Amino acid sequence: MRGFPELVIFDLDGTLVDTRAWWLPVAEEGLRRFSERTGRKVPFPGGEKAWSLVGLPDDEVFRGLLPPERQGEWEVLRDILVPIEGEVLRSQRDFLFPGTRELLGELKAAGVKLGVASNCGPDYLEAVLEGQGIAPWVDASFCRGRPEGMGEKAQMLREAMRVLGAQEAVLVGDRDSDARAAQDAGIPFVLREGSGPEVFAAAYACCAASNQEGVRDCLARGCFQGG
Numbered sequence: 001m002r003g004f005p006e007l008v009i010f011d012l013d014g015t016l017v018d019t020r021a022w023w024l025p026v027a028e029e030g031l032r033r034f035s036e037r038t039g040r041k042v043p044f045p046g047g048e049k050a051w052s053l054v055g056l057p058d059d060e061v062f063r064g065l066l067p068p069e070r071q072g073e074w075e076v077l078r079d080i081l082v083p084i085e086g087e088v089l090r091s092q093r094d095f096l097f098p099g100t101r102e103l104l105g106e107l108k109a110a111g112v113k114l115g116v117a118s119n120c121g122p123d124y125l126e127a128v129l130e131g132q133g134i135a136p137w138v139d140a141s142f143c144r145g146r147p148e149g150m151g152e153k154a155q156m157l158r159e160a161m162r163v164l165g166a167q168e169a170v171l172v173g174d175r176d177s178d179a180r181a182a183q184d185a186g187i188p189f190v191l192r193e194g195s196g197p198e199v200f201a202a203a204y205a206c207c208a209a210s211n212q213e214g215v216r217d218c219l220a221r222g223c224f225q226g227g
Contacts, residue, residue: 139164
């Protein structure tokens with residue numbers, strides 16, 4: 001047992017937030033309102049397709065929900081769907097994975113610095129941090145466009161280390177894109193399983209877990225330190 005790392009950076013969807021519990025009906029409702037506003041019906045692309053978009057940058061998410069001939073309207077869909085997401089996440093319903101609050105609380109009590117890095121936009125980030133009540137535990141949070149000019153997740157990871165003065169950091173995430181960002185930033189990666197067959201993430205991860213207790217054990221085990 002080597003103890004926790006100095007800084008733990010968490011992805012949001014599929015890592016701290018159980019996005020499967022709310023995303024599909026929200027996406028379907030967003031497309032229904034989009035169809036009404038534009039006067040041209042857009043069918044829901046199906047659960048498998050909609051779920052595969054979770055965790056991608058906003059433009060890819062909203063383009064992906066639309067048929068090819070209408071992807072140029074993705075910003076219209078975004079402006080409809082993001083407020084719906086905010087309403088749901090601020091609705092007093094708990095969408096965090098079981099054990100998330102306990103995990104964050106234990107890490108903070110142990111003196112670990114906590115960060116969040118997500119490919120979402122600023123409005124969604126605030127809806128999760130405030131609506132799900134995890135803001136008090138988070139020392140620094142980053143997403144596309146927050147702070148201004150922030151882009152790729154690897155950039156967020158490097159900025160989190162700089163802002164929080166950390167020499168050692170670990171990213172916890174659920175997607176191949178998370179693992180690639182950790183690799184680009186030169187930090188280890190812990191895989192929060194459950195989002196599907198993320199092949200690169202499974203190969204790159206120093207440890208994998210299917211629940212928050214397992215994530216805690218991965219972080220405490222210190223595999224990222226070479227042991």
